[in-house]
Amino acid sequence: MISSEIFPICTYLPAKSLYRFKAVGKGFCNLAEEAFFLLNHVHNSLKRDDTCFFLQLEMSCNEEVRLHSLPSQQGSGVSGDVLQFLSKSSKILASTKGLILCHATDKTPSEFYICNPATKSRLPISVPTHDENLNAHVIIMLVECYDEFDDYMVVHFETPTDWCSDYACKILKPREGLWKSLEKGLCAGGRNLKFNMPVQHNEVIHFISDCGSYITEGSPYFEPYIMSYNLKDGTSTMLKLSKTARKSSTDDKCDMSIFNWGKVSMASSSICLVRLKRYIFKVWILKDYKTSRWRRIMKVKTKEMGLKEKYPTITGFMVMNGELLIFATEKYIYSCGLIGENYMKIEEICENKCKYYLSFTSYMDTLRPYGPGTTPLSC
Numbered sequence: 500m501i502s503s504e505i506f507p508i509c510t511y512l513p514a515k516s517l518y519r520f521k522a523v524g525k526g527f528c529n530l531a532e533e534a535f536f537l538l539n540h541v542h543n544s545l546k547r548d549d550t551c552f553f554l555q556l557e558m559s560c561n562e563e564v565r566l567h568s569l570p571s572q573q574g575s576g577v578s579g580d581v582l583q584f585l586s587k588s589s590k591i592l593a594s595t596k597g598l599i600l601c602h603a604t605d606k607t608p609s610e611f612y613i614c615n616p617a618t619k620s621r622l623p624i625s626v627p628t629h630d631e632n633l634n635a636h637v638i639i640m641l642v643e644c645y646d647e648f649d650d651y652m653v654v655h656f657e658t659p660t661d662w663c664s665d666y667a668c669k670i671l672k673p674r675e676g677l678w679k680s681l682e683k684g685l686c687a688g689g690r691n692l693k694f695n696m697p698v699q700h701n702e703v704i705h706f707i708s709d710c711g712s713y714i715t716e717g718s719p720y721f722e723p724y725i726m727s728y729n730l731k732d733g734t735s736t737m738l739k740l741s742k743t744a745r746k747s748s749t750d751d752k753c754d755m756s757i758f759n760w761g762k763v764s765m766a767s768s769s770i771c772l773v774r775l776k777r778y779i780f781k782v783w784i785l786k787d788y789k790t791s792r793w794r795r796i797m798k799v800k801t802k803e804m805g806l807k808e809k810y811p812t813i814t815g816f817m818v819m820n821g822e823l824l825i826f827a828t829e830k831y832i833y834s835c836g837l838i839g840e841n842y843m844k845i846e847e848i849c850e851n852k853c854k855y856y857l858s859f860t861s862y863m864d865t866l867r868p869y870g871p872g873t874t875p876l877s878c
Contacts (some may be wrong), residue, residue, distance in 0.1 A: 551863070562853075597864060599641075613670065659875060665685055691708065691711070700769065757770055760822075778811075783795045811828040814853075815857030
């Protein structure tokens, strides 16, 4: 048995450490399977920062999936055979506190599943569509849920055949096991939305539009924007970007993305906007949600960041843990602090062996379960 003094400490440990402790004594062997311990471990893991990130090519399938730890962290809790399995058969779409959502690229028709890489288990997801062209018409994502029974849910959008129609939305909570259709769909506006990088804030999902030059000037959708979607009532609301962010942004060479800012559990949490154009990073924080008021916190030329490359080309970026900019050049992966004593502190994380058009997925290892129907990962 684990003593009452050690038990609370164990609930804060990452999955990798807990599995290592199995060799210490009998008391640790079944700890990871005990319901009360799992409940406390999952609750505490929601308060922790992600420690590493998956790296893969954005568009290609069956390419190597890599996992890298942040400079201040050691180890990832994901074994090599799991990474090999993901590389051969899956595309990682999203992650939330120990769970990842995957698209099984080796199946016809396409399949989706939720996976816990640390426990080497998976939960198949039955997508509610009969469309033969599944890849072109399904958008599926994993989001946090804040009710008594479920701590996450799967959200499914179906691309409309008519460009002016809304995206029909359905949600799946694991313990219910049934897809629920929302009365109102997502209104995307006149631009294409970046569905691969949703931001959940105040229990509402946000998507940023692209920056293409295909919208006629004078249209309300001429400049890029953020569209929010309330999963409770199906309301779609457009948020404006700051004037300086919108200026000269209708350009295929301009890349803008949004991320969570600050700790989600804190009142000061918000949305972070990152813009990359002409080798210049600019970062804004949404200060007032109702009035769409933003504050810029950083502007820096990539050639002035002290990187190994003299004229670096940025091939991908994201903001981790609401405070750290992670970005890739053609040769290396770097981090850049956005707040406090780490502000503008540049650290090299690793070499970039994926090269171009990268997709980052933030991750942390936990023992988080995900409902009935779980099966072992066949790796």
